[in-house]
Amino acid sequence: MVDYALRFLIGGLVVSLFAVIGDLLRPKSFAGLFGAAPSVALATLGLAFSKHGGDYVAIEGRSMMLGSIALAAYSVAVCQLLIRAEWSTLKATLAAFAIWLVAAIGLKQFLIG
Incomplete structure (x- = not known):
C-alpha cells in the first residue's frame, strides 16, 4: 500500500514538472508528450530500484x-x-492490436530471448 502511495506522490510531482515544461514549449501540442506516462x-x-536493485x-x-x-x-x-484505408475505428484498432501483439512478442523474443 505504501508503494502505491509513493508512486502516486512521485508520479504527481513529475507530472506537474512535465506539465510546466510542456507549457513552456512551442507548439503547445508538445505538452501532451509530457503527460502522465513518463x-x-x-x-x-x-x-x-529501491526495492529490487x-x-x-x-x-x-x-x-x-x-x-x-x-x-x-x-x-x-x-x-x-x-486515414488511407478508411476503415472503421473498431476494425482499425483490432487489426492494429494484432500488429502490436506481434511487434511486442517479436521484439521480446529477438532482443531478450
Whole structure:
C-alpha cells in the first residue's frame, strides 16, 4: 500500500514538472508528450530500484522501451488504416492490436530471448 502511495506522490510531482515544461514549449501540442506516462514510468523505476536493485530496473526499463516501440507500430498502423484505408475505428484498432501483439512478442523474443 505504501508503494502505491509513493508512486502516486512521485508520479504527481513529475507530472506537474512535465506539465510546466510542456507549457513552456512551442507548439503547445508538445505538452501532451509530457503527460502522465513518463512520470508513472519514472516513479515505477525509482521504486523498483529501491526495492529490487539495478539489475531488476534494467530489465524493467528495457521492457518499457520495447513496449514503446510496439506502441509506435500500433499507432502508425491505426493512423494508416483510418486515414488511407478508411476503415472503421473498431476494425482499425483490432487489426492494429494484432500488429502490436506481434511487434511486442517479436521484439521480446529477438532482443531478450
